[in-house]
Amino acid sequence: MKVIRAACFALAVSACQGSTTTPVSQDQRAVDLILASEGLAAADAALAGRTPTAEASFQLGGIRFLRAIETILQTRYASYDGSVPFIPGMASPLPANPNAKFSPDFIETALKGALVHLDGASTALAAATTGEFATALQLDALWFDIDGDRKRAQWESLRVILESIGAQANWAGFDGTIRFDTADAEWLAAYVHLVSGTSQMVLSVDPTSAIRTVYEGRQKMAEAGAIGAPDPLFGTDDLIDQIAAVLVALDGKPDAARTRKALDHFRSMIAHNRKLWPEMMAETDNDHEWLPSPSQTSSFGIEITAEVAAGWQEVLAELDEMLEGRALIPFWRTPPGPEDATTGVGINLRKLLSDPPDLNIALLIQGASIVPYLEKGKLVTLGAWNRFGMLTRGDGLLMAAILN
Secondary structure, eight states: OHHHHHHHHHHHHOOOOSOSOOOOOOOOSOHHHHHHHHOHHHHHHHHHTSOOOHHHHHHHHHHHHHHHHHHHHHHHHHHOSSOOTTSTTSSSOOOOOTTOOOOTTHHHHHHHHHHHHHHHHHHHHHHHTTSOOEEEEEGGGOBOOTTSSSSOOGGGBHHHHHHHTTOOOOGGGOOSEEEEEHHHHHHHHHHHHHHHHHHHHHHTTOHHHHHHHHHHHHHHHHHTTOOOSOBTTTBSHHHHHHHHHHHHHHSSOOOHHHHHHHHHHHHHHHHHHHHHHHHHHTOOOOSSBSSOOTTSOBTTOOOOOHHHHHHHHHHHHHHHHHHTTSSBEEOTTSOOOOTTOOEEEEEOHHHHHHSOOOOOHHHHHHSTTTGGGEEEEEBOOSHHHHHHHHHTTTOHHHHHHHHO
16 A cells, blocks of 8 residues: 555655745746746746636645645644654655754744645635536646745655655656546545644644743753763653653634534535545546546555545544534443433533634543533444455555545
8 A cells, every 4th residue: 555655745845945925926927837947936927917717716726735734834844853653744855954953842833834835825726616627737847845945856856755755656657647626626635624623723722832842941950960861661752851841832722613613624525525525536537547436546545445445434424523523422431321321421522613612631541621512412433444454455544634
């Protein structure tokens, strides 16, 4: 499944810099040419000045999505030489930046900047999801101005970054072209909402204050000579600091305005994903597909069988039930019932995201902060996810990242 990993990461790390408010341009050059020579910011400016056809809107939405991810890459390169799991662009290997200067607000800065581009992407894609189009892209045209010098360096190219994380696309059998069409607009719109919702959730817990507290404490310990060899239990000092920052950030109530926005984004992700499948399954062509139906072949070697497609629909249905509050997440302290029980006491996720509780770990585990969200009703199960995992031969998480 290395091919799937490469395809998934290709979507996550391709990006550029700047804001979505760009000067109107009359540049009518091919998008691939602009991307390869000048980067995504220039392509954004050129497309923003064109007639908003479905094709141009999809291209603009895609470029703005990619710029959001590069904003994260740029901020990390300038501010932090470690990695942060689960945030796009924060975990991939980057070369050391000799001029990097650590800033406790690097996550907040990165995600707020990314959200500007993501909002622009969502606006652009609205026109693409209501029309019909087909457009091709040369992946070798994509690169990331990670160091902000507006010049393409070899280490900033998509292929080099893919290889640096061990991903191995079938380059020998791939001519570099991917063709996107109407169904892919729904897929991309769903992905924009997924990254937007995730960003809002991270920002809701005020990561900057937590990181600053931990960082300042570490600096004082270092000055006192108290920082020594790696801890035998936790490993590196960085890992200890990261765990501490997460625990501090979770202690207290998140920003409800942001968790509500996250809820809306996740619900929109489900809505777009559900529109994707009928459109994708109705396609009759087979031309350099990005996300193939069971009767098509992917340029990247992604395989989606009819069984996998049906299994993912079951997963979406359960997630939708949770986000709408129609199905509850089982609470671990509830006495076990019959194995086939479909009702019981559980957590209403929609209510929790609408008015979040104190996320203090002790209170979450003990349950005191969960009490306002406990209800009796239909319970979600892992049945749909387990079946999906079996259908994808244990690579359910990778496939889910692609299908969002």
